[in-house]
Amino acid sequence: xxxxxxxxxxxxxxxxxxxxxxxxxxxxxxxxxxxxxxxxxxxxxxxxxxxxxxxxxxxxxxxxxxxxxxxxxxxxxxxxxxxxxxxxxxxxxxxxxxxxxxxxxxxxxxxxxxxxxxxxxxxxxxxxxxxxxxxxxxxxxxxxxxxxxxxxxxxxxxxxxxxxxxxxxxxxxxxxxxxxxxxxxxxxxxxxxxxxxxxxxxxxxxxxxxxxxxxxxxxxxxxxxxxxxxxxxxxxxxxxxxxxxxxxxxxxxxxxxxxxxxxxxxxxxxxxxx
Ligand SMILES: [Zn+2]
Numbered sequence: 001x002x003x004x005x006x007x008x009x010x011x012x013x014x015x016x017x018x019x020x021x022x023x024x025x026x027x028x029x030x031x032x033x034x035x036x037x038x039x040x041x042x043x044x045x046x047x048x049x050x051x052x053x054x055x056x057x058x059x060x061x062x063x064x065x066x067x068x069x070x071x072x073x074x075x076x077x078x079x080x081x082x083x084x085x086x087x088x089x090x091x092x093x094x095x096x097x098x099x100x101x102x103x104x105x106x107x108x109x110x111x112x113x114x115x116x117x118x119x120x121x122x123x124x125x126x127x128x129x130x131x132x133x134x135x136x137x138x139x140x141x142x143x144x145x146x147x148x149x150x151x152x153x154x155x156x157x158x159x160x161x162x163x164x165x166x167x168x169x170x171x172x173x174x175x176x177x178x179x180x181x182x183x184x185x186x187x188x189x190x191x192x193x194x195x196x197x198x199x200x201x202x203x204x205x206x207x208x209x210x211x212x213x214x215x216x217x218x219x220x221x222x223x224x225x226x227x228x229x230x231x232x233x234x235x236x237x238x239x240x241x242x243x244x245x246x247x248x249x250x251x252x253x254x255x256x257x258x259x260x261x262x263x264x265x266x267x268x269x270x271x272x273x274x
Contacts, residue, residue, distance in 0.1 A: 002168070003166060003167065003171050004052070004130055004167065004206050004210070005131065005171075005207075005210035005214065007052075007053060007055075007166070008050050008131050008210055011048040011055055014055075014057075014075060017096075017098075018077075018094050018096050018101045019044070019045040019046065019047060019048070020044060020046075022044055023041055023042060023044070023094055023095065023096055024041070024095045024096055025037075025041055025093075027095070028091070028092055028109070029090060029091045029092070030109065033110075036063065039063060040065075043059045045057055045058065045059055045094065050129075050131075050166075051123045051165065052126055052129075052166060053068060053069060054120075054122055055067050055068075056117055056123075057094070062114050064112050064113070065092065065111055065112075066108075066110045066112055066117070066120060066123075067108065067110075068108040070108055072105040073103060073104065073107075073108075074103070074104045074105055075104075076104065077100070078100045079100070080097060080099055080100050081095060082100065083102070088105045089105060090103070091103050091104065091107070125161075125162050126161050126162060127143070127161065127162050127165050128140065128165065129165045130164050130165065130167060130202060130203055130206040130207075137203060138199070140198075140202050140203065141195060143163075144199065145195065149187060150186070151187075152186060152187075153184050153185065154176055154184075154185055155172070155183045155264060157186075157187075159262070164202060167202075167206070169240075169262055169264070170237060170240040171206055171209070173237070173238075173240040173264045174205050174238055174240055175205050176264075177238045177265075177266060177267060178201040178205055179198040179201045179202075180194065180197060180270055180271055181194060181198060181271055182266060185273070214236060215236050216236070216238060216240070218238075221235070222235045238267075239267055240265050243255060243256035244256075247270060249267070250267065250269045252268060252270070254267055255267070255268055
């Protein structure tokens, strides 16, 4: 499952291919959306906004296309009208003179006006987006102490997109390691200093991952290990996927556990349970 940084990267790629130039054609497979095709053809995509796993393609005439990939949706960028050989069904396409952005298999596609986006039922339930540059550490520090979250374990809390939007499985383990918080603890178990570290890490780790090709480990450590010939899966993260191997901070073997069928990793020394 892609997480915030990977989803944003995919959106960047689409933006680079088809934004800031007039569309040659916009295609919708669904009948009820087809009347919008003419309204969007010849217009310009200004930007693509991401909301967790939802993507909103903004046009310069105040219309937007909301799409959510669910399990099967897949975007592809191709040379203009160069369709791939696939059994998937094309549901939405934006063609420009040079490139085509093609959305296959997704069933969740809507046309909205820009001012309706924040009120969309999926989007309005999302918590602060960890990759949104407007979100501050102070905001996260207050947010994690809200009644709705304060007594829930961090393991479950961090996968709730209503708490923080864009965190998935690897970011969950990495944020908690950098915060020094044991995964089964709750915000109410942590002192203010610990929660402040959490607020920092909740923004810094995803943003580093976005800017540095998915690396959440300390960048110097990662660089050093890479130069020594270690494979990416070994140096990419502090703890995620590293069970049984030594913690990069203290040498203690990393522990792997499961909750709700999903794995998480932590260092029992750097993230004490008491
Ligand atoms: Zn450690």
